[in-house]
Amino acid sequence: MTSEAQPAPFTRARLRALIEWDRTLSEGLSIRTRVVLVLALITVSGAAYLAWPETFPRVTFVPGMLLAGLFLPPGPLVISFGYLLAWMTVQLFISPGTRTSAFVGFGSVLAGMVVMYVLSASRASRGLVGFAGDRILFELTHRQRLLAQLPPLPAGWRAECVVAGADGEEFSGDFLLCTQSGRDHLEIVLVDVSGKGLRAGTRSLMLSSAFSGLLGQIDADRFLPAANSYLVRQDWREGFATAVHLDLDLTTGSFELGLAGHPPAIHFDSARGRWESVLSRSGPVLGAMDGMSFPQTSGRLNPGDALLLYTDGVIESRTNQLADGIDWMLGAIETYGVSFPGAAQRLVRGAQGGSGDDRGVVLIWRE
Template sequence: MEEGVSWARLRERLLARGRMPALPDGWRHQSAMLAAHGHAYGGDFIVADLQVAAGRLRTVLVDVCGGGEAAVPAALQFAGALESLIPVVPGEELLLDANAFLLRQPSDEAIATAVQLDLDLATGHYLIRSAGHPPALVWSANEQRWRIDNARGTALGVSELPEIVESGGVLGTGDALMFYTDGVVESCSADIDEGIAWLQETARTSYLGGWEGAAQRIVDLVERGDDDRAVLVLARR
């Protein structure tokens, strides 16, 4: 019982740090997470910083190496570091500083993938920086489909200079971005390309079915596996 309470407290601390802020009029977001094998605790998390005066949202979705309960302590520690960095570090340096933090950890398994979004809430301009993360999906309101963003890069915590790939664009009225962890698209029975194709179609059906609960519906349809899974959607009304 005591062990279960301890895990619950760790997870609650991680979730509290990762809650997305309320966005200004014209924008909305939703997210859903489920740990490996259906556990309540996992290593996927979100850190966000909203600067209202500057009209800017910065958010990072992270997938810490490992799954389920075992990943929670490392995720909590890394989330705390990112929470301190995200409001004060320039956007182009954030993932590099996060990488340096992981390299300083004593464990050889302090590895994570991450995707960073910098969004101008006035214009809809966005910049994505990816470090080993699956490519984001971009919803076109005109085409009514999710297209693949090409950002990928290499994981953090592996080398002193990770490959961080950038991409960008502009979200118009009704457009959206979807970020997710590899547990959503990878499995023993399918490679990541097949998984992304599955997600594009599944997310299209879910999104057209209505905004409320779309992210949770996607996560619920993922085949249970050995990895945590998370989905974050940001949309312009």
């Protein structure tokens, strides 16, 4: 699977290094040790300012303030900030500059301490310290990508998957899950969570973990009803999603397709040399009401055939209707002919609405 939502390699490497450093610090050093280190840094900063006031500026205390705010819970943080305030008070009286500039520097550091305390208290209310929240999100996102990886397909089958967040954001409301039973059965579900960006992305992280426990573990025709029941129980204010579920027999090429408020799949019939919509009622969206039924469509992929699944971010724009977007995509993919490799990426990059929406495409074909 590829994704346009990933940050640049350097940014990702730096984030991973920061998270690993935070893990080492959080797990390797006790709270008492961290307090001692912060107090030592504040002491060194204060002593340096007292000895060389012309060399060390008033912001010398800022590194100690930031480290304390990032890696200490509220209780020890108050102790560290109290110690820092004592040094700042001394600074007011021995500052070689004007009293006004000294008070401005004092006020700036004090405002920073208030902000860092609020952040520390907010993290502590969720049982987090330091970059633990970032580490959790990083690991959840990594797990979501693992769940989306296509298993090795038998000879004669190939597939491409692309998921991209709106405006290049790391989090996407579209997500993909894949599983294979033995060597002859492949299940894929492509989900579009309501909204976009970070808000939809956090919901998609939750749903992908829950839905992965259903995919391949229950009968294929029960997947969408079970996913719908789970989403209804969450009672989210905007808690709906659309989905397309594919159950493909890799031996015969026959498939069952279920839709939940999702755009229709597109089938390439090599015998006729044409792309056509797999006609079916789209069914209700997931999360609207419990006990709903979802339509199923049967079909078959013969050698040379292909099947395209996608989210509405690929075909929708502010100026067209859903049907117009499907017609546009049929025309666009017609130009690719039978050259399937790279087609999923081209569709995502050439989406009707540009990069301002989450987009997902799955293309599977039989050689």
